[in-house]
Structures are given as C-alpha cells and as structure tokens.
Amino acid sequence: MSKPSPEVYEDGRGMDAHNSVMRDIRGLKEKHYDPHEPTRVWLDEDNTPSGVYDSLTIILNTGGCRWARAGGCTMCGYVAESVEGGTVEHSALMDQIQACLDHEADNADEPADLIKIYTSGSFLDEREVPAETRQAIAETFGDRERIVLESLPDFVDHGKITDFTEQGLDVDIAVGLETATDKIRHDCVNKYFDFSDFEDACATAKEAGAGVKAYLLMKPPFLSEREARDDMLASVRRCADVEGCHTVSMNPCNVQQFTMVNELFREGGYRPPWLWSVADVLEQTADIDAIVISDPVGHGSDRGAHNCGECDDKVQKAIKDFDLRQDPSVFEQVDCDCKRTWELVIDEETSYAMPLAR
C-alpha cells in the first residue's frame, strides 16, 4: 500500500479500499449549503488552562477537509455539510464570521472570552481558509482572551499561529488525533497521519507560544467495547505526556449520515459506546496532569453514546460536571442496573461477534 497523505485523490493510491467506500457513500448526499452562512454557531462555557470561560463556538463552512474529499475518516459526516466546489472565498467567510458575531450580540450579555473555530477540516489549511482571511479573523477576535483553532497536524505552522499570538491571544490548536495508537487510527478511523506527526505539531505549537488540545474518538468501528475503552485509557495518558498538550477532549463516536459507521450501524454491526465507558475512562485518568473532558453528542439516542435509556441523562450530567470540575467523585453518585450489563459487555464482547447488547 502506498503511503497515505492528504494529497491522495486518485484510485490506486493511499488507503484505497476505505477511501473508495467512503467516496461512494458520500456521493449519496444531496443537501447544498450557503457559503455565506456558518455551518453552526453556539454559546457555551469551557474549561481551559486559564479557567472556565464563556465561549463562542463557530463551525465555519469552508470547502471542507481535503482528506475527506479523498475518502476520509470512517465516522466523519462533516464533509457532507461542506460547500460544493471546494473553496469558499474571503468575503463569504467573513460574512460567516459576521453572522456569528450577530448571533453572539443577540444572545449573550457580553462578548465571550473564548472563541473556538472549527471548519470540518483544518482552519490552518490555506486551501480552506486563505491567509488573508486568517489574518482578518485574528484581528476581529484580537480583543478576546483565548482562541481555539482546529487543524490537522500537517498545517500547524509557526507563522500561522503567531498571526494570533501577536494579537495578545492565548492560542490552542485543536487536533483530531482520535487515538494514540497508529494501527487503530489507520485501520479503524482511516486517518492518515501518525502519532509522531502529532508530537511534531505539539512541538511547533509550543515553540510558537500555543498549546494543543487533542481530540480523541472513543470506539471507532471494528473495536469491541473493551478494546475501545482500553485504547482510550492508554491514549489519554500518552497525549497528556506530550509536552504542549494541555487538554484531552475524549469524545464518543456517534453515527453520522453518509459515513461507513452509518452503513455498519444500519446492518447491525456497530453500537456507539456506552456512557459507562466514557465515565470509566474519565474516572480512571483523573490523576493525570492535563484537563480531560468529554462531550457526548446525541447522548441517550441509538446513534450516540448511550446506556439503558433510564440513566443516560444522569450519567451525561455527571460527565458535564466532571468537565468543569475535574472531580472523579461525581461518578460515585450515579448508578443503574444496566451497569451490570455494561460490565458483562466489557468482559465478553469480541470484535467478531458484536454488538453483544444494544
């Protein structure tokens, strides 16, 4: 097999089998999106190394991730939300930023100290966000405290980061590492880079005065519940050991449209992780010297991390409490009969006969 890279576009190169299936699945999408509107924007609060901040989260609608266009990751439905034709020009991207500022002005008492920008790809890839736009965005948010910018490791670069640090902003680069285990990242997630690339990106960010927030994916397809849980236990620790990586956001896989995970789910071959697994990893890694958080999307539903249906909200609330306080005792207060079922699944489920329970 040839060495995978984000430049892979043609058949016959790269992670061909996964990419070819992913291209077929994504070819089914029909929705079209307006390049002048952000994909999503919302207000929240977040735990950062400098404290808990009110935050404005922006999902910019760019041309989409270039790896996704080659086929992309098995669980990622974001590219189905991207704009046709591959690129969005400067003025349209700035219209999106203005729409986000308007949303904030209409819904918040005061401007958020923390801005988080995701693009369903890489904010630092100049094919998605041109240098001119990046610099204009740095100026727009120069009066805030902190900014999070999403990027694959390839595009993490000293000069791009200093556009933001020169504004006096604390900068965090959000990297979708998914797992510290190369084999799982390559074979289950179909993501092309190695852990060593992540370590290099952390070193570059640190040199430029920024920190790194690693995003991990709990339970990509083809892993049993125990394999998924154990991979996260090891991955959280390995990420926290990398200098410059101060936060680990460990998120359970959810079933998104136009993905390989969705095809497996429809055929009965995939169950998102139990919320007990998420709680277990957070509890068991609470001793490490990094912020560890999780934000289970679609919790309690068949397509998101879930338990039995009775206890999902309680466990989700404990996870959200943990995110802000980092206190593992929040999990002592939640229990349910289904925890016994989860324990059985952890002990007995095998990757050739799963899911053992839904």
Ligand code: SF4
């Ligand atoms: S998860 Fe990230 S790298 Fe993978 S296809 Fe989606 S946007 Fe691209």
Ligand SMILES: [Zn+2]
């Ligand atoms: Zn339960």
